Amino acid sequence: MNVFITGASGWIGSAVTDELLANGYAVTGLARSDESAAALEKKGVEVHRGSLDDPASLAAAAKAADAVIHLAFNHDFDNFAAAGQGEHDAVKAMLDALEGSGKAFLFASGTAGASGAVPGTATEDDPSPFHGRDSMRGGAENLALGYAEKGVRPVALRFPIVHGRxxxxxxxxxxxxxxxxxxxxxxxxxxxxxxxxVDRTDAARAVRLALEKAPAGFRAHVVAExxxxxxxxxxxxxxxxxxxxxxxxxxxxxxxxxxxxxxxxxxxxATSEITQRTLGWTPTxxxxxxxxxxxxxxx
CATH class of the missing domain: 3.90.25 (UDP-galactose 4-epimerase; domain 1)
Known part of the structure; x- marks a missing residue:
């Protein structure tokens, strides 16, 4: 299986790339710079040159792959609204390219904004409150999960603070x-x-397990603490x-x-009991x- 990963050379994405390669997957990684491209090629990753600002290129790479893991995001805190709009456009382009294919589309989301039965505690059952291109992160989670009815297997990867050494x-x-x-x-x-x-290596393993086991529309809480x-x-x-x-x-x-x-x-x-049970994932x-x-x- 060939997996297209955006953010493949980033903090989380590089660990996910290593995890997939170690488990027999082929990886195509998005690279914006020569430095990122060289780092990916050294690992044996096929490089797709481009950026989040080119939705058509992202769509082409997504369509050519067997699955997509979208981990890149433009963390421009000086213009966070524009970053969210760009996220919406990138996600929609890739999802449109995958429509009707049955392929998996995993994407980075977050635990913020939802609260569960225990006040202030987010669970996998809690929907994101963000809708529309102008909302937080472009409302990408609700946008993507809606494609479960369009022949795609979308999975939200709700990351907390991802730390490591x-x-x-x-x-x-x-x-x-x-x-x-x-x-x-x-x-x-x-x-x-x-x-x-969550520790970075635990996060990478959870992403691989979500690719292999998560059902369409699942909200995976990649949370250890x-x-x-x-x-x-x-x-x-x-x-x-x-x-x-x-x-x-x-x-x-x-x-x-x-x-x-x-x-x-x-x-x-945030808690992750449902994720741990569904994926067979135990943070270590x-x-x-x-x-x-x-x-x-x-x-």
């Missing part, structure tokens, strides 16, 4: 950077806001980096944390605090 460029790394720059490891308010989390309190994250970073830990008031959070303030001050709690990797303590975010 191999050069994580994401949210925890940003918090560590802010702590070093400010000379203090901060959290907002009482620091009770939870961050759902339901919610790590932000105060504990700040304390772990402070201890590891040799910095004091203190609370930052909500009023000062924007100045202290920048674009991260809203996310860090809100948090998301280190926790977020384990990775911090091991020095994953020292530099």
């Amino acid at each position: 191999d050069g994580d460029p994401g949210f925890v790394a940003y918090l560590a950077q802010v702590a070093r720059e400010r000379g203090v490891s901060g959290y907002i308010g009482d620091g009770a806001h939870p961050w759902a989390a 339901a919610g790590v309190p932000t105060r504990e994250i700040a304390e772990a970073l402070g201890e590891r980096l040799g910095l004091p830990t203190r609370s930052v008031s909500p009023e000062d959070a924007g100045a202290h944390f920048g674009w991260m303030a809203m996310m860090f001050g809100t948090g998301t709690r 990797g280190p926790t977020m605090l384990d990775d911090i303590a091991a020095g994953a975010y020292d530099v």
